Amino acid sequence: MIEWEPDVPRWRQVADVIRARISDGTYPPRTRVPSVVQLATEFGIAQATAQKVHQGLREEGLIYTEPGLGSFVSPSGA
Template sequence: MQFVPDIPRWRQVAEVIRSRIEDGTYPPRTRVPSVQQIIAEFGIATATAQKVHKGLRTEGLIHTEPGLGSFVTEQSATPSAPDKG
């Protein structure tokens, strides 16, 4: 991955993971890459990879279950307009 100099690396990596969640590469309730897997794939430091997970948790996109890993959060469907009929 080619990093953009003016954007923190953790944000750039988080955007990649976020895109994979949105496009279904990582469906709800499936495991997302661990900190170690992110380090290996993107060549970033441990603290940076941990920030990726923290940022995605803050956004509500993933949740971490101690001892099991981090998983895509089940997203609620976008509310549609009520039927008038």
């Protein structure tokens, strides 16, 4: 669990954690990132919030999603 900042949306805070994990190599390029359900469980957030995390990271180009397979770190990484 993380200590929530009251003035920052939770999805942004979780996205920051995942972004940091990509940057530090915890999730190397082309490896799977936690699913929506896994994020919801790990961070104690709603699945809709976790979906927004994935959406934001996709929009940044940090991850891509393969339907039926999951979401992965983009080949270029961070």
